[in-house]
Amino acid sequence: MRINKYLFILLVVEALSIPLFLTTILLIISGYGIINPRVVNLLTFGLMNYATSANLHTTEILRISFTILVLIHSYGGLILLSLRRIRNKLLKNIVSLLSSIITLYVFIILILSELLI
Numbered sequence: 001m002r003i004n005k006y007l008f009i010l011l012v013v014e015a016l017s018i019p020l021f022l023t024t025i026l027l028i029i030s031g032y033g034i035i036n037p038r039v040v041n042l043l044t045f046g047l048m049n050y051a052t053s054a055n056l057h058t059t060e061i062l063r064i065s066f067t068i069l070v071l072i073h074s075y076g077g078l079i080l081l082s083l084r085r086i087r088n089k090l091l092k093n094i095v096s097l098l099s100s101i102i103t104l105y106v107f108i109i110l111i112l113s114e115l116l117i
Contacts, residue, residue, distance in 0.1 A: 075103045
C-alpha cells in the first residue's frame, strides 16, 4: 500500500496536534503559575504552586519537546498549505525550500542553545 506525500504529512500533522496541545497547555499554565502563583494554585486545586510551576516551565524535556513539536507541526502545515493551495510549481518549490531552511535554522538554534547551557 502506497501512501502519497499529502496523506503522510496530513497524518503527521494530525498525530502531533494532541501532544502539541498538551505541551502548550502545560507551558501556559506553568508560565502563569510563575507570574501569579496564588490564582494558578487555586485553579489547579493545589496541584501547582510557584515552585512546581517554575520547575515544570524550565524543564529541559518539555522545552525541547514543545519546540520540536511546533517545528514539525508548522513545517507540515506549511507544506500541506502549499500542496493544497499553491498551483504555481515554482512558487510551491520556493515555499517548500523556505520552510525547510527556516525549520532547519530554528532546529540548529535549539540544539546549539541546549548544548551551550
